[in-house]
Amino acid sequence: xxxxxxxxxxxxxxxxxxxxxxxxxxxxxxxxxxxxxxxxxxxxxxxxxxxxxxxxxxxxxxxxxxxxxxxxxxxxxxxxxxxxxxxxxxxxxxxxxxxxxxxxxxxxxxxxxxxxxxxxxxxxxxxxxxxxxxxxxxxxxxxxxxxxxxxxxxxxxxxxxxxxxxxxxxxxxxxxxxxxxxxxxxxxxxxxxxxxxxxxxxxxxxxxxxxxxxxxxxxxxxxxxxxxxxxxxxxxxxxxxxxxxxxxxxxxxxxxxxxxxxxxxxxxxxxxxxxxxxxxxxxxxxxxxxxxxxxxxxxxxxxxxxxxxxxxxxxxxxxxxxxxxxxxxxxxxxxxxxxxxxxxxxxxxxxxxxxxxxxxxxxxxxxxxxxxxxxxxxxxxxxxxxxxxxxxxxxxxxxxxxxxxxxxxxxxxxxxxxxxxxxxxxxxxxxxxxxxxxxxxxxxxxxxxxxxxxxxxxxxxxxxxxxxxxxxxxxxxxxxxxxxxxxxxxxxxxxxxxxxxxxxxxxxxxxxxxxxxxxxxxxxxxxxxxxxxxxxxxxxxxxxxxxxxxxxxxxxxxxxxxxxxxxxxxxxxxxxxxxxxxxxxxxxxxxxxxxxxxxxxxxxxxxxxxxxxxxxxxxxxxxxxxxxxxxxxxxxxxxxxxxxxxxxxxxxxxxxxxxxxxxxx
Ligand code: MSP
Numbered sequence: 001x002x003x004x005x006x007x008x009x010x011x012x013x014x015x016x017x018x019x020x021x022x023x024x025x026x027x028x029x030x031x032x033x034x035x036x037x038x039x040x041x042x043x044x045x046x047x048x049x050x051x052x053x054x055x056x057x058x059x060x061x062x063x064x065x066x067x068x069x070x071x072x073x074x075x076x077x078x079x080x081x082x083x084x085x086x087x088x089x090x091x092x093x094x095x096x097x098x099x100x101x102x103x104x105x106x107x108x109x110x111x112x113x114x115x116x117x118x119x120x121x122x123x124x125x126x127x128x129x130x131x132x133x134x135x136x137x138x139x140x141x142x143x144x145x146x147x148x149x150x151x152x153x154x155x156x157x158x159x160x161x162x163x164x165x166x167x168x169x170x171x172x173x174x175x176x177x178x179x180x181x182x183x184x185x186x187x188x189x190x191x192x193x194x195x196x197x198x199x200x201x202x203x204x205x206x207x208x209x210x211x212x213x214x215x216x217x218x219x220x221x222x223x224x225x226x227x228x229x230x231x232x233x234x235x236x237x238x239x240x241x242x243x244x245x246x247x248x249x250x251x252x253x254x255x256x257x258x259x260x261x262x263x264x265x266x267x268x269x270x271x272x273x274x275x276x277x278x279x280x281x282x283x284x285x286x287x288x289x290x291x292x293x294x295x296x297x298x299x300x301x302x303x304x305x306x307x308x309x310x311x312x313x314x315x316x317x318x319x320x321x322x323x324x325x326x327x328x329x330x331x332x333x334x335x336x337x338x339x340x341x342x343x344x345x346x347x348x349x350x351x352x353x354x355x356x357x358x359x360x361x362x363x364x365x366x367x368x369x370x371x372x373x374x375x376x377x378x379x380x381x382x383x384x385x386x387x388x389x390x391x392x393x394x395x396x397x398x399x400x401x402x403x404x405x406x407x408x409x410x411x412x413x414x415x416x417x418x419x420x421x422x423x424x425x426x427x428x429x430x431x432x433x434x435x436x437x438x439x440x441x442x443x444x445x446x447x448x449x450x451x452x453x454x455x456x457x458x459x460x461x462x463x464x465x466x467x468x469x470x471x472x473x474x475x476x477x478x479x480x481x482x483x484x485x486x487x488x489x490x491x492x493x494x495x496x497x498x499x500x501x502x503x504x505x506x507x508x509x510x511x512x513x514x515x516x517x518x519x520x521x522x523x524x525x526x527x528x529x530x531x532x533x534x535x536x537x538x539x540x541x542x543x544x545x546x547x548x549x550x551x552x553x554x555x556x557x558x559x560x561x562x563x564x565x566x567x568x569x570x571x572x573x574x575x576x577x578x579x580x581x582x583x584x585x586x587x588x589x590x591x592x593x594x595x596x597x598x599x600x601x602x603x604x605x606x607x608x609x610x611x612x613x614x615x616x617x618x619x620x621x622x623x624x625x626x627x628x629x630x631x632x633x634x635x636x637x638x639x640x641x642x643x644x645x646x647x648x649x650x651x652x653x654x655x656x657x658x659x660x661x662x663x664x665x
Contacts, residue, residue, distance in 0.1 A: 004032070004040045004042045004043070006031060008028045009259050012054060017077050018309065019307045028044065028258045030403075030408055031406060032464075034403040034485070044087060046091055047230060048092075052210065053223075056209040078091055083318075106238070107221065109278035113279070116161075120154070121159075126143035127148070131143075132201055133150055146302065156219075163198060166197045169197075176282075178285065179268065180287075181286070189265065200222075200270065203221055203222055235251055236248065252281060256284060256285040256286070257283055257286045264288050267286050287406050293337065299337060315511075320342070331407060350505075352508070352613050353416060356423070357616070359616065360426060360616035365452060367435075371499045372498055372499070373496060376445065376446040376453075382446075385447075399411045399414050400485055411461070415461045418461075423616070429447040453493040456483075460483045475500060476501075501657055502657045567622060569620055569622060569663065570623040570662065571660060571661065574591055574618075575591060576615060577615050580602065592660040594660040600633065620654050
């Protein structure tokens with residue numbers, strides 16, 4: 001077994017958490033979960049960075065004593081971890097006594113190494129980023145990183161001999177080309193160091209909200225000196241506790257810091273230099289991801305363009321949110337967060353692709369084999385079966401490799417290629433045709449077996465990103481616990497298992513962007529719990545309701561219940577779908593409406609759906625409509641779909657667990 005120590009940045013508490021903070025935390029969580037599935041022992045740390053002038057000022061603005069303000073906002077970050085089902089092992093606050101001890105211990109070690117001296121700092125400071133900015137780097141007199149106004153400082157200060165570490169850092173970068181992922185970030189840091197390093201001011205005297213410098217409490221430590229040490233605090237550094245040495249020796253050499261790209265310099269330059277000075281090993285790896293952009297700019301509290309994680313987890317569920325951010329952002333690149341993007345991905349990838357596969361595979365086993373998993377003897381498999389097994393085996397390997405390289409988006413793409421592959425396998429086999437003739441029993445058995453078995457593998461592969469969905473798929477397959485990736489193989493689902501009833505995994509979200517916008521609050525968040533899709537979270541403020549449509553005027557066009565009951569609405573399952581040649585709008589469907597034979601319905605939905613998105617869906621139809629000929633094809637019924645004004649039709653959502661033929665009334 002090997003160890004993995006994984007950390008997120010500790011977040012400033014001058015503002016409430018938003019999707020940007022949630023992302024790094026969810027990414028680190030997905031990696032932590034994948035490592036546990038690989039059999040690693042994981043220690044996962046997150047927390048809050050509570051000192052510094054920025055936090056002090058935010059507390060003053062909120063009219064609260066700084067410690068009380070710190071407690072409140074730190075609690076919102078802790079709540080975020082609970083809301084997002086983050087599997088962290090510790091949550092650190094830099095205001096805790098254990099952290100004071102660690103920061104003062106590292107200061108003393110650096111001092112003993114002769115790397116701290118007293119001087120005077122005169123220059124510019126950016127309070128938003130908590131960084132000293134050399135005059136030459138100002139852009140129009142403002143901070144080059146965030147564009148905020150900088151302040152002139154002139155005060156006594158302790159300095160760290162950063163210049164002494166120029167060569168040791170360059171040697172280290174040369175010997176560890178994989179130190180930062182993606183690697184081009186290492187080149188940026190190297191270029192910066194090559195240009196020459198100046199000593200770094202590491203204490204302040206003009207405010208008190210920080211960790212006192214040992215033996216000179218007039219000074220508080222520079223917030224980054226304090227903050228970076230948190231990664232060691234959590235292992236017991238400076239505590240003098242029994243076992244701390246051993247914990248440090250065990251975990252520290254394995255540490256990977258997950259951060260946003262704007263704090264690479266602090267992690268890849270200052271931090272290794274402090275550690276070298278203190279006689280400690282340099283971190284194993286730094287993973288620097290890009291920015292979530294909103295409306296073309298970095299999502300940030302200072303710009304006011306933040307999205308609340310609570311809103312999106314409330315609408316799309318935790319799994320929906322986690323899937324979207326992991327799929328949409330390859331490591332190192334920026335990505336756009338928008339309502340359109342998340343809605344499209346949710347409906348296409350989760351509701352259509354994965355959701356339909358789950359409901360199809362499990363429903364068919366219930367329908368054709370009374371819910372018992374049939375068997376697929378190896379010797380009776382044909383090329384279609386063995387190809388699917390081979391594709392599944394290859395996907396297990398590629399997903400494991402992608403997770404170990406922290407390429408989560410790639411892992412999800414590979415998994416979805418397998419989802420499409422199984423859907424295609426089912427369509428090619430057409431179990432609904434096989435089921436008509438007992439001569440096909442063995443083929444039908446194998447088909448149902450491999451569909452369910454591949455679904456089991458897919459559940460295991462999505463587990464780090466979508467732990468709830470993985471558990472729900474396993475529950476339908478009557479599998480009790482998560483499968484370790486070390487033994488995950490195609491073809492090991494136990495034949496004879498009795499499946500549980502199918503449940504809708506990701507019901508399609510039939511909302512317009514405007515309706516969605518009415519449910520999200522673009523600005524200042526309130527900490528709240530997030531729940532499954534559609535369920536307002538208990539602590540969340542009630543979503544702003546979309547304006548209610550005016551009630552239809554009461555006229556004589558109203559009908560009686562008897563009139564309504566004349567329309568026979570029924571649940572149907574789409575068995576086959578094909579485009580009608582030479583028609584832009586029409587699709588020919590073969591549906592199972594619970595009758596002895598499937599019926600044909602021609603539906604005007606081709607502009608909104610691809611035929612292969614429809615197979616396996618559960619829909620509602622008007623079953624007692626007189627037959628009509630459309631483009632020469634006789635249509636026996638009508639599918640129910642709703643179209644927004646001027647928009648494309650959306651099929652009316654029906655719970656896929658409903659048996660074909662159920663009456664809708
Ligand atoms: N307190 C420091 C970090 C100290 S670590 C020893 C800090 N805090 S922060 O609250 O500003 O959080 C910054 C981190 O939050 C980023 O590095 C990133 O992980 C995450 N993000 C905040 N906004 C983000 C985006 N718009 N996009 C992606 N990640 C973002 O810096």
